Amino acid sequence: MNEHQYVLTFGCPDRVGIVARLAEFLAERGCTITEASYFLDPHTDWFFTRQAVRADSVTETVGQLREEFAPVAAEFGESVQWKLWDTAEVxxxxxxxxxxxxxxxxxxxxxxxxxxxxxxxxxxxxxxxxxxxxxxxxxxxxxxxxxxxxxxxxxxxxxxxxxxxxxxxxxxxxxxxxxxxxxxxxxxxxxxxxxxxxxxxxxxxxxxxxxxxxxxxxxxxxxxxxxxxxxxxxxxxxxxxxxxxxxxxxxxxxxxxxxxxxxxxxxxxxxxxxxxxxxxxxxxxxxxx
Amino acid sequence: MNEHQYVLTFGCPDRVGIVARLAEFLAERGCTITEASYFLDPHTDWFFTRQAVRADSVTETVGQLREEFAPVAAEFGESVQWKLWDTAEVxxxxxxxxxxxxxxxxxxxxxxxxxxxxxxxxxxxxxxxxxxxxxxxxxxxxxxxxxxxxxxxxxxxxxxxxxxxxxxxxxxxxxxxxxxxxxxxxxxxxxxxxxxxxxxxxxxxxxxxxxxxxxxxxxxxxxxxxxxxxxxxxxxxxxxxxxxxxxxxxxxxxxxxxxxxxxxxxxxxxxxxxxxxxxxxxxxxxxxx
Amino acid sequence: MNEHQYVLTFGCPDRVGIVARLAEFLAERGCTITEASYFLDPHTDWFFTRQAVRADSVTETVGQLREEFAPVAAEFGESVQWKLWDTAEVxxxxxxxxxxxxxxxxxxxxxxxxxxxxxxxxxxxxxxxxxxxxxxxxxxxxxxxxxxxxxxxxxxxxxxxxxxxxxxxxxxxxxxxxxxxxxxxxxxxxxxxxxxxxxxxxxxxxxxxxxxxxxxxxxxxxxxxxxxxxxxxxxxxxxxxxxxxxxxxxxxxxxxxxxxxxxxxxxxxxxxxxxxxxxxxxxxxxxxx
Amino acid sequence: MNEHQYVLTFGCPDRVGIVARLAEFLAERGCTITEASYFLDPHTDWFFTRQAVRADSVTETVGQLREEFAPVAAEFGESVQWKLWDTAEVxxxxxxxxxxxxxxxxxxxxxxxxxxxxxxxxxxxxxxxxxxxxxxxxxxxxxxxxxxxxxxxxxxxxxxxxxxxxxxxxxxxxxxxxxxxxxxxxxxxxxxxxxxxxxxxxxxxxxxxxxxxxxxxxxxxxxxxxxxxxxxxxxxxxxxxxxxxxxxxxxxxxxxxxxxxxxxxxxxxxxxxxxxxxxxxxxxxxxxx
Structure with a gap:
């Protein structure tokens, strides 16, 4: 709870491979995931996730991560909604x-x-x-x-x-x-x-x-x-x-x-x-x- | 819970002395009260009570009690509602x-x-x-x-x-x-x-x-x-x-x-x-x- | 809750007639009872009650009530425990x-x-x-x-x-x-x-x-x-x-x-x-x- | 709840890349994940996950999946614990x-x-x-x-x-x-x-x-x-x-x-x-x- 984290929230229409793509992005940067949640809404077929990683497991700043993640998010279309929050920013x-x-x-x-x-x-x-x-x-x-x-x-x-x-x-x-x-x-x-x-x-x-x-x-x-x-x-x-x-x-x-x-x-x-x-x-x- | 009881429920417009009158009625017959609840509704000024007595503390049958209680209930007017239930009558x-x-x-x-x-x-x-x-x-x-x-x-x-x-x-x-x-x-x-x-x-x-x-x-x-x-x-x-x-x-x-x-x-x-x-x-x- | 009340709490070994005696005491003084609870502990045969009356339904002060109630309580033996609280005494x-x-x-x-x-x-x-x-x-x-x-x-x-x-x-x-x-x-x-x-x-x-x-x-x-x-x-x-x-x-x-x-x-x-x-x-x- | 699912449960000592590896395995087979949960125990550093996929999104049988997953699980060492359950097997x-x-x-x-x-x-x-x-x-x-x-x-x-x-x-x-x-x-x-x-x-x-x-x-x-x-x-x-x-x-x-x-x-x-x-x-x- 009180550890320094980067928190990614992400939502988009479901398709195969979203989890794999996000996981790959985080794994490439050595992120230790401390909390991860997923939800696929069966009525709208939208997919939602929230993932928290230990800030000290990553060398990039949150600003760099945002920049690097933007093109990944874009792969999933125009309707994607995402945020990357640094818990140090109260x-x-x-x-x-x-x-x-x-x-x-x-x-x-x-x-x-x-x-x-x-x-x-x-x-x-x-x-x-x-x-x-x-x-x-x-x-x-x-x-x-x-x-x-x-x-x-x-x-x-x-x-x-x-x-x-x-x-x-x-x-x-x-x-x-x-x-x-x-x-x-x-x-x-x-x-x-x-x-x-x-x-x-x-x-x-x-x-x-x-x-x-x-x-x-x-x-x-x-x-x-x-x-x-x-x-x-x-x-x-x-x-x-x-x-x-x-x-x-x-x-x-x-x-x-x-x-x-x-x-x-x-x-x-x-x-x-x-x-x-x-x-x-x-x-x-x-x-x- | 499982003991044999007579249960009196009673409701009427409030006035001073209802509790005393009911308690007197029960005490005169040697009733041991095992559970008693009262409620005065402040909006309608109606008084409600439920009282359970041990059947073996009374010599009267429930039928006799009903007969004897009827005139007591009548003292509180026409709108009185009351019941006397013998828990042996499932x-x-x-x-x-x-x-x-x-x-x-x-x-x-x-x-x-x-x-x-x-x-x-x-x-x-x-x-x-x-x-x-x-x-x-x-x-x-x-x-x-x-x-x-x-x-x-x-x-x-x-x-x-x-x-x-x-x-x-x-x-x-x-x-x-x-x-x-x-x-x-x-x-x-x-x-x-x-x-x-x-x-x-x-x-x-x-x-x-x-x-x-x-x-x-x-x-x-x-x-x-x-x-x-x-x-x-x-x-x-x-x-x-x-x-x-x-x-x-x-x-x-x-x-x-x-x-x-x-x-x-x-x-x-x-x-x-x-x-x-x-x-x-x-x-x-x-x-x- | 916020109305001015006198609250009587009372406990003693059970016997027939306690409720009647307390109710009589309150009724004689014209008390409007707004809340009353009773409990008979089946294991110890002790009887407990708490009764709240509207202060404005009584002409006596709480001090007078205490004085008048003391001999009534004494009728039930030495082990009686009782209190009379004036809710105005915060x-x-x-x-x-x-x-x-x-x-x-x-x-x-x-x-x-x-x-x-x-x-x-x-x-x-x-x-x-x-x-x-x-x-x-x-x-x-x-x-x-x-x-x-x-x-x-x-x-x-x-x-x-x-x-x-x-x-x-x-x-x-x-x-x-x-x-x-x-x-x-x-x-x-x-x-x-x-x-x-x-x-x-x-x-x-x-x-x-x-x-x-x-x-x-x-x-x-x-x-x-x-x-x-x-x-x-x-x-x-x-x-x-x-x-x-x-x-x-x-x-x-x-x-x-x-x-x-x-x-x-x-x-x-x-x-x-x-x-x-x-x-x-x-x-x-x-x-x- | 009632849909036909394959359910993977998996636990092993944590390291970077587990989520990515599992997600890759499922994505390669076209699995639609309907429910996924993760937990990293901070005291023991063990990682646990449960993932449910729609059976009809996969062409393999559960037996084939088990066979194909075994070597993937083995990548994470000897202490890995995993199961793959077909919800049709009541x-x-x-x-x-x-x-x-x-x-x-x-x-x-x-x-x-x-x-x-x-x-x-x-x-x-x-x-x-x-x-x-x-x-x-x-x-x-x-x-x-x-x-x-x-x-x-x-x-x-x-x-x-x-x-x-x-x-x-x-x-x-x-x-x-x-x-x-x-x-x-x-x-x-x-x-x-x-x-x-x-x-x-x-x-x-x-x-x-x-x-x-x-x-x-x-x-x-x-x-x-x-x-x-x-x-x-x-x-x-x-x-x-x-x-x-x-x-x-x-x-x-x-x-x-x-x-x-x-x-x-x-x-x-x-x-x-x-x-x-x-x-x-x-x-x-x-x-x-």
């Missing part, structure tokens, strides 16, 4: 929050603990109350109030977008942000914007899921970490989990219990993203955990 | 099945193992293929074919209803029956008909839930045991559970993995019903587990 | 920590979030590195270094004891404290000192449980929240949970994954303690969750 | 049982349901009571009584061994057999004999684990599926799971609840074995699930 995240701080505190605690692979470069909040939490970790906090009217809201989104893009982050995390991103931001941040939804999607889409869950009398509540798309609550799912509840639990209890699921699911799902373990196809994900 | 169940036998086999196995509180008095199937399973346990199997047309289907339901009612069962279990009960049967069997739905309701209501789950790319699949009402897939939920799945699982894998959840959830939920642990109010349940 | 906790801050951060975050029923009155650490975490929450941090030699260690424990007792806490939480309390402190703090052990006890008692778990090749790792007694790792268990792991996980991965279980299990178990939901008998607990 | 299992039938019934039900990859060729029981269960599935049942004395027991084991070996099974399943295999049988059946232990090992090794669990007051009970070795309860673990319990559960309740964990864990672990997903090294397993 991923950068901006966290968007509203009033509730449990996910923010949990993520900042993990980073402070030294066991989470990201730098939080900024926190943006539409309320002031979490400023102190961010700043006690030495992280700049930007307050962008969200008015109720559509014009004011749009202006606020533009301001958020400017702030976020100024940091060029690898992940934009909606850590209980409670505002629906407009389609243009969804598109601009596609594959980087990650939301934690406080229900086991697709159950209880939309507003106040814990009240919906209470009314339906479910015996488990959940949380869903997914990529943000313009189809509200319908983006590709990265991770989900549930917590057992009972008739004794009020909607407020469900919300309190659910916060544990939200923290855990966001922390796990976001880690998969940061470690380049998630490949998206259509509205489904491959998660090489 | 509950009777009819199981309705289609082609898939995993829930049937699992339940019959539990009964044969001697650790499930019911007598299966009959199995009704709309196919012949599970006859042997029922008959190898010495249980009569009734084959009622279901034609595709509405008139034929209605006639088939009438035949099923006649067979079922002939057994006067305490539970009518739709063990993957795959046929939608008409409203009149739902009403006639209200509180006794129990279904196992192969999804984590309210996700993926309706047909082919595993295919729906596959398309949505969820990371957990589930099953729901609920009372049957005329609102399809919307009856009061008794029990639910989930199983972790991944991108590698095809719809067929989801169906196979899901069968484990179905068996477990039906076995647990039905047991709660058979042990008088479930009280229904609106479309919610109190489950005193 | 429980006070001292947290003991070493170098690892995940449990500390998690608990302080829950308190800051406003959904955890305790005041953290002090943090005591045998290292300096978590001072800032405590102080950023406005909580005094006491540094007590622990030397390696037995005499120095004993002196350090005495200093910790003086600091802790100065706060008269309801809970002394060993939040990954990594030091074994001497028997006299175990006794002095009996029923108040709570530890989080980083294994699913009784598996992997003693030192370095994640390394033990790795060597044994288990497929789940866990955490255990228990009362501290002089029998190391053998105190009454309050709560446990597990997390799935695989052959891919190194001892370091197990430690990282396990931290999530530790945080969750400590937060749940400690909450049970703070809400007077745990009754201890022998080295077993009744947890009225 | 694995054969003998089940050993005692009085309790839940695991037997569950496994036979899965096979009857058509979704479990094995042929049960015989059941051996040291009591007569499960004969009917086996025979109702058309499977021969052999009754071998186990006397209390050591000489008689040894003779009984010899008889069991003769019966089992007569079937040349791929799996010998101790489905709650309750007899400790002598070391020579452990050795003879190494890697083929699979046990379900009714605790979360290494907790509660030895006899009456549910009574041990009750006395310790644990909040979860479990089950462990492992290979049988002469170190009692200490063989390589294949699969484990747990079930939540409470103070209300007696040792008998724990046993009843635990049976669900036993059935599930055995069914999952045995399936991994039957699908060649388990590679053993030392007393640890790689499980490519």
């Amino acid at each position: 991923k950068r995240a901006v966290l968007l929050v509203s009033r509730q701080g449990h996910c923010l505190r949990d993520l900042l605690g993990r980073v402070a603990q030294g066991d989470y692979p990201m730098d939080v470069v900024a926190v943006v909040g539409n309320h002031e109350n979490l400023r102190e939490v961010a700043e006690s970790h030495g992280i700049p906090f930007h307050h962008v109030p969200f008015p109720a009217d559509q014009v004011g809201k749009r202006a606020a989104f533009n301001e958020v977008a400017d702030i976020v893009d100024g940091y060029a982050p690898d992940a934009i995390v909606l850590a209980r942000f409670m505002q629906i991103l407009p389609p243009d931001l969804c598109e601009m941040w596609a594959g980087r914007a990650i939301n934690i939804h406080h229900s086991f999607l697709p159950s209880f889409m939309g507003a106040r899921p814990y009240h919906q869950a209470y009314r339906r009398g479910v015996k488990l509540i959940g949380a869903t970490c997914h990529y943000v798309t313009s189809d509200l609550d319908d983006g590709p799912i990265i991770e989900q989990d549930v917590i057992r509840v009972s008739h004794k639990d009020t909607p407020e209890d469900l919300a309190r219990l659910g916060r544990d699921a939200e923290m855990q699911v966001l922390a796990r799902g976001l880690r998969f993203h940061l470690e380049d373990r998630v490949l998206v196809y259509g509205n489904r994900t491959v998660v090489f955990d | 509950k009777r169940a009819v199981l309705l099945v289609s082609r898939q036998g995993h829930c049937l086999r699992d339940l019959l196995g539990r009964v044969a193992q001697g650790d499930y509180p019911m007598d299966v008095v009959a199995v009704v199937g709309n196919h012949e293929n599970l006859r042997e399973v029922a008959e190898s346990h010495g249980i009569p199997f009734h084959h009622v074919p279901f034609p595709a047309d509405q008139v034929g289907k209605r006639a088939a339901f009438n035949e099923v209803a006649d067979i079922v009612d002939g057994y006067a069962p305490d539970a009518i279990v739709l063990a993957r029956f795959m046929q939608i009960l008409p409203p009149d049967l739902c009403e006639m069997w209200a509180g006794r008909a129990i279904n196992i739905h192969h999804s984590f309701l309210p996700s993926f209501m309706g047909a082919r839930p595993y295919h729906q789950a596959y398309r949505r790319g969820v990371k957990l699949i589930g099953a729901t045991c609920h009372y049957v009402t005329s609102d399809l897939d919307d009856g009061p939920i008794i029990e639910q559970d989930v199983i972790r799945v991944s991108h590698k699982d095809t719809p067929e894998d989801l169906a196979r993995l899901g069968r484990d959840a179905e068996m477990q959830v039906l076995a647990r939920g039905l047991r709660f019903h058979l042990e008088d642990r479930v009280l229904v109010y609106g479309n919610r349940t109190v489950v005193f587990d | 429980k006070r906790a001292v947290l003991l920590v070493s170098r690892q801050g995940h449990c500390l951060r998690d608990l302080l975050g829950r308190v800051a979030q406003g959904d955890y029923p305790m005041d953290v009155v002090a943090v005591v650490g045998n290292h300096e590195n978590l001072r800032e975490v405590a102080e950023s929450h406005g909580i005094p941090f006491h540094h007590v270094p622990f030397p390696a030699d037995q005499v120095g260690k004993r002196a350090a424990f005495n200093e910790v004891a003086d600091i802790v007792d100065g706060y008269a806490p309801d809970a002394i939480v060993l939040a990954r404290f990594m030091q074994i309390l001497p028997p006299d402190l175990c006794e002095m703090w009996a029923g108040r000192a709570i530890n989080i052990h980083h294994s699913f006890l009784p598996s992997f008692m003693g030192a370095r449980p994640y390394h033990q778990a790795y060597r044994r090749g288990v497929k789940l790792i866990g955490a255990t929240c228990h009362y501290v007694t002089s029998d190391l790792d053998d105190g009454p268990i309050i709560e446990q949970d597990v997390i799935r792991v695989s052959h891919k996980d190194t001892p370091e991965d197990l430690a990282r994954l396990g931290r999530d279980a530790e945080m969750q299990v400590l937060a749940r178990g400690l909450r049970f303690h703070l809400e007077d939901r745990v009754l201890v008998y022998g080295n077993r607990t009744v947890v009225f969750d | 694995k054969r299992a003998v089940l050993l049982v005692s009085r309790q039938g839940h695991c037997l019934r569950d496994l036979l039900g899965r096979v009857a349901q058509g979704d479990y990859p094995m042929d049960v060729v015989a059941v051996v029981g040291n009591h007569e009571n499960l004969r009917e269960v086996a025979e109702s599935h058309g499977i021969p049942f052999h009754h071998v009584p186990f006397p209390a004395d050591q000489v008689g027991k040894r003779a009984a084991f010899n008889e069991v061994a003769d019966i089992v070996d007569g079937y040349a099974p791929d799996a010998i399943v101790l489905a709650r057999f309750m007899q400790i295999l002598p070391p020579d049988l452990c050795e003879m059946w190494a890697g083929r004999a699979i046990n379900i232990h009714h605790s979360f090992l290494p907790s509660f090794m030895g006899a009456r684990p549910y009574h041990q669990a009750y006395r310790r007051g644990v909040k979860l009970i479990g089950a462990t599926c492992h290979y049988v070795t002469s170190d009692l309860d200490d063989g390589p673990i294949i699969e484990q799971d747990v079930i939540r319990v409470s103070h209300k559960d007696t040792p008998e309740d724990l046993a009843r609840l635990g049976r669900d964990a036993e059935m599930q864990v055995l069914a999952r672990g045995l399936r991994f074995h039957l699908e060649d997903r388990v590679l053993v090294y030392g007393n640890r397993t790689v499980v490519f699930d």
Whole structure:
């Protein structure tokens, strides 16, 4: 986990010999593979892989490897998608929050603990109350109030977008942000914007899921970490989990219990993203955990 | 669990003194209470309780207790609901099945193992293929074919209803029956008909839930045991559970993995019903587990 | 959960009429019972109960209730154990920590979030590195270094004891404290000192449980929240949970994954303690969750 | 899952180029890889892989493939372990049982349901009571009584061994057999004999684990599926799971609840074995699930 690695992710329409070609490329350079995963989707016939090699087993830099791998990737056609990540290049995240701080505190605690692979470069909040939490970790906090009217809201989104893009982050995390991103931001941040939804999607889409869950009398509540798309609550799912509840639990209890699921699911799902373990196809994900 | 008990279940609009009155009634008769649960629903202000007493701590028969308790219950108004069950009166169940036998086999196995509180008095199937399973346990199997047309289907339901009612069962279990009960049967069997739905309701209501789950790319699949009402897939939920799945699982894998959840959830939920642990109010349940 | 309640906990050798007597006492005072749990241990024949009543349904103060209840309790003999807690009297906790801050951060975050029923009155650490975490929450941090030699260690424990007792806490939480309390402190703090052990006890008692778990090749790792007694790792268990792991996980991965279980299990178990939901008998607990 | 596959499992000390060499071998023959997993154990530096290819993508028979692969495997030294399995060659299992039938019934039900990859060729029981269960599935049942004395027991084991070996099974399943295999049988059946232990090992090794669990007051009970070795309860673990319990559960309740964990864990672990997903090294397993 903490060793220095180069991580290759690769996806393309399947054909015989992909694994052999990639393996040959790595073997020629003396790479020690420490982790390798493959998946062939039987419905679309797309092939996906993620391979991690020990950085110290290779003499090339990651830049050289990228240059040398580009023509190999090109052999597999125009639709190939690939990335080569040097784990020494720590991923950068901006966290968007509203009033509730449990996910923010949990993520900042993990980073402070030294066991989470990201730098939080900024926190943006539409309320002031979490400023102190961010700043006690030495992280700049930007307050962008969200008015109720559509014009004011749009202006606020533009301001958020400017702030976020100024940091060029690898992940934009909606850590209980409670505002629906407009389609243009969804598109601009596609594959980087990650939301934690406080229900086991697709159950209880939309507003106040814990009240919906209470009314339906479910015996488990959940949380869903997914990529943000313009189809509200319908983006590709990265991770989900549930917590057992009972008739004794009020909607407020469900919300309190659910916060544990939200923290855990966001922390796990976001880690998969940061470690380049998630490949998206259509509205489904491959998660090489 | 296996000791001989009298079990009182009781529900009425809350007021001060219910617990005291019931406790007094039991104490006067020397009852040793081995299990007692209470619940006050804060939204409807209804009070629910289930109390189990050792049969050998009481000199009265259950019939006498019922007679003596009736006027006590009446003190709490007309809307009181109560039951007094003698665990020596083993509950009777009819199981309705289609082609898939995993829930049937699992339940019959539990009964044969001697650790499930019911007598299966009959199995009704709309196919012949599970006859042997029922008959190898010495249980009569009734084959009622279901034609595709509405008139034929209605006639088939009438035949099923006649067979079922002939057994006067305490539970009518739709063990993957795959046929939608008409409203009149739902009403006639209200509180006794129990279904196992192969999804984590309210996700993926309706047909082919595993295919729906596959398309949505969820990371957990589930099953729901609920009372049957005329609102399809919307009856009061008794029990639910989930199983972790991944991108590698095809719809067929989801169906196979899901069968484990179905068996477990039906076995647990039905047991709660058979042990008088479930009280229904609106479309919610109190489950005193 | 957040309503103002008086909570009665009560345990004594079973006899007919306890429930009736307690219920009568509460009914006479017009108490609205919002939650009530009972348990009769079949092996020891001890009876336990926890009952919560709405404070605003009673005219007496909690002090008056205590006075009036004392003679009622006395009717059941000398061995009766009871408490009457006013939820407005927020429980006070001292947290003991070493170098690892995940449990500390998690608990302080829950308190800051406003959904955890305790005041953290002090943090005591045998290292300096978590001072800032405590102080950023406005909580005094006491540094007590622990030397390696037995005499120095004993002196350090005495200093910790003086600091802790100065706060008269309801809970002394060993939040990954990594030091074994001497028997006299175990006794002095009996029923108040709570530890989080980083294994699913009784598996992997003693030192370095994640390394033990790795060597044994288990497929789940866990955490255990228990009362501290002089029998190391053998105190009454309050709560446990597990997390799935695989052959891919190194001892370091197990430690990282396990931290999530530790945080969750400590937060749940400690909450049970703070809400007077745990009754201890022998080295077993009744947890009225 | 149900498609016809050839499955290669392979393990050897790591060196650069293994993946490339295997991939080349498969690519040369036009194999479509549908599933591939790799693992490098950082402690022993052994490399393990499992690769499944579509049988219809290859013109060679599995026999030819084995012949052609042997020299490739030999390139990697003497310690290489490999197997090539044709999924059309259904694995054969003998089940050993005692009085309790839940695991037997569950496994036979899965096979009857058509979704479990094995042929049960015989059941051996040291009591007569499960004969009917086996025979109702058309499977021969052999009754071998186990006397209390050591000489008689040894003779009984010899008889069991003769019966089992007569079937040349791929799996010998101790489905709650309750007899400790002598070391020579452990050795003879190494890697083929699979046990379900009714605790979360290494907790509660030895006899009456549910009574041990009750006395310790644990909040979860479990089950462990492992290979049988002469170190009692200490063989390589294949699969484990747990079930939540409470103070209300007696040792008998724990046993009843635990049976669900036993059935599930055995069914999952045995399936991994039957699908060649388990590679053993030392007393640890790689499980490519």
